[in-house]
Amino acid sequence: MPRIEEVAVAGVGTVASQRKPGPGVSTPGLLARALRTALEDAGIPASEVDGLGVGSFSLAPDRTIDLAWHLGLRLRWMMEDVTTMNLVHHAVHAIRSGDATTIAILGGDHLMGAGYGAMVDDYNRVTREHLAPLPTGGPNPLFALVTQEHMDRHGLSREDYGRVVISQRAFAGTNPYAAYREPLAIEEYLAAPVVSDPLTIFDCPPIVAGAEAIVLTAEDRGPPGRRRVAIRAIASSFNHDQQAGDGLRTGLSQIADGLWRDGGVGPEDVDVAELYDDYPVIVLAQLEDLGLIRDGDASAILRGPGRSRPGVNTGGGMLAAGQAGAAGGIQGFVEAVRQLRHERGDGQIAGARIAVVAGYAMVLYRYGACSVGAVLEGLEAR
Amino acid sequence: MALDLPTCASCGLAVFPPHLLCSRCGSAEWASTTVEAGTLERVTFVRRSLQRTASIGTPAIGLVRTDPGPRIVVRVRGDAQPGQDVRLDLVDGAVVASPLEAPPPTKEAPS
Numbered sequence: 001m002p003r004i005e006e007v008a009v010a011g012v013g014t015v016a017s018q019r020k021p022g023p024g025v026s027t028p029g030l031l032a033r034a035l036r037t038a039l040e041d042a043g044i045p046a047s048e049v050d051g052l053g054v055g056s057f058s059l060a061p062d063r064t065i066d067l068a069w070h071l072g073l074r075l076r077w078m079m080e081d082v083t084t085m086n087l088v089h090h091a092v093h094a095i096r097s098g099d100a101t102t103i104a105i106l107g108g109d110h111l112m113g114a115g116y117g118a119m120v121d122d123y124n125r126v127t128r129e130h131l132a133p134l135p136t137g138g139p140n141p142l143f144a145l146v147t148q149e150h151m152d153r154h155g156l157s158r159e160d161y162g163r164v165v166i167s168q169r170a171f172a173g174t175n176p177y178a179a180y181r182e183p184l185a186i187e188e189y190l191a192a193p194v195v196s197d198p199l200t201i202f203d204c205p206p207i208v209a210g211a212e213a214i215v216l217t218a219e220d221r222g223p224p225g226r227r228r229v230a231i232r233a234i235a236s237s238f239n240h241d242q243q244a245g246d247g248l249r250t251g252l253s254q255i256a257d258g259l260w261r262d263g264g265v266g267p268e269d270v271d272v273a274e275l276y277d278d279y280p281v282i283v284l285a286q287l288e289d290l291g292l293i294r295d296g297d298a299s300a301i302l303r304g305p306g307r308s309r310p311g312v313n314t315g316g317g318m319l320a321a322g323q324a325g326a327a328g329g330i331q332g333f334v335e336a337v338r339q340l341r342h343e344r345g346d347g348q349i350a351g352a353r354i355a356v357v358a359g360y361a362m363v364l365y366r367y368g369a370c371s372v373g374a375v376l377e378g379l380e381a382r
Numbered sequence: 383m384a385l386d387l388p389t390c391a392s393c394g395l396a397v398f399p400p401h402l403l404c405s406r407c408g409s410a411e412w413a414s415t416t417v418e419a420g421t422l423e424r425v426t427f428v429r430r431s432l433q434r435t436a437s438i439g440t441p442a443i444g445l446v447r448t449d450p451g452p453r454i455v456v457r458v459r460g461d462a463q464p465g466q467d468v469r470l471d472l473v474d475g476a477v478v479a480s481p482l483e484a485p486p487p488t489k490e491a492p493s
Binding site: 126129130131133134135136137138140141142144145148149193194195196197198199201242244365366 | 399405424426427428429430431438441443444445451452453455456457474475476477
């Protein structure tokens, strides 16, 4: 696929992570607020939106069409998937083909307390029938096993995973949407309560309520004088290894070469990398799959704001900002857009022009099966 | 109860959990291979979980490699250690790994 020339990010919106949402907070309400924020950012009226993609675990029993009605949207294109970056992938081609002109991608969830417990035990049939009876109590022990494998493979210590968490916490201190903005010291990380060894509470994303929104168009619609953001390449890989591997190579390993080729850039050109971070090991695995690090060694780049290039998970990622269910899949995309527009204040990577974004999702049995990667380019204001 | 691994009747690929179609040859016909033991590769203790910390204790969850190929997520019983061969039993939907010399686990006391 040649470099994509005609799809731009017109606007983004975030509803700040809420660790203790009040009684009035609902999933549809969060999604609506994110959409309004992104449309205001884009300067586009809701009447121009003719495509809607929604990623949410907790919108049920409603579906995207119910939400569209309640949002007052008249649509020509519609899609739902909790692999939220997959919606972005399809939306890009819908705009290129002319099926839609202005597509809003929304991700958001309010999955707290008992609702979260019920979801993790009933996540899919395999979880219900083969993992919940053990009981695993959610995905943490599965990724503890993946982390053990990764530690042995590359000879890493807990400090190496702590570096991911600490760097992201430092970036979160610059992100007004993040749930946890205080810096974290390595001593505190190493002394943290264990969740499932070697994972501690800091290695697992805090569950929050929140939402993210992206508005895509065929031409940049942002206000004059603002930098623009184009999507240059996007690709997906689903179930690449039939869950028969060790979980250390994500689907990104299957599409990275194509992303660089199609995007006309390489790993050395990346200013910011926004990678799905359900656990630190998955950040390191994706950095490896993209060719941004070798043999698990990310010590040169995980150094917090203003210390290294590329910046990795420069909004704090889910580990610091919190995971609002399926919003997590596009949280990094939204952060990348802000970086490429040079709007990230103290968390800005100076002169950022190229971003790589990756979503990772759906633990079928032992690890995630879905990866979607994208290359974004920031352009001077017109 | 020993563990039966679904095995493709056409090409012999063993899988776990069960599949609908064989990922290697596409067949929908399945036989089964009984496995009584495997190698315990890794163990983690679940010390915190959001929903039921009080009721589940600290279960040991492990990864077992079976001779036919599949790696299985198991409940680890007794003092089975990584690197050891373990017996495998299916107890109330849970695959339980025990030290080879241990008596079979029961439904009431899987660990």
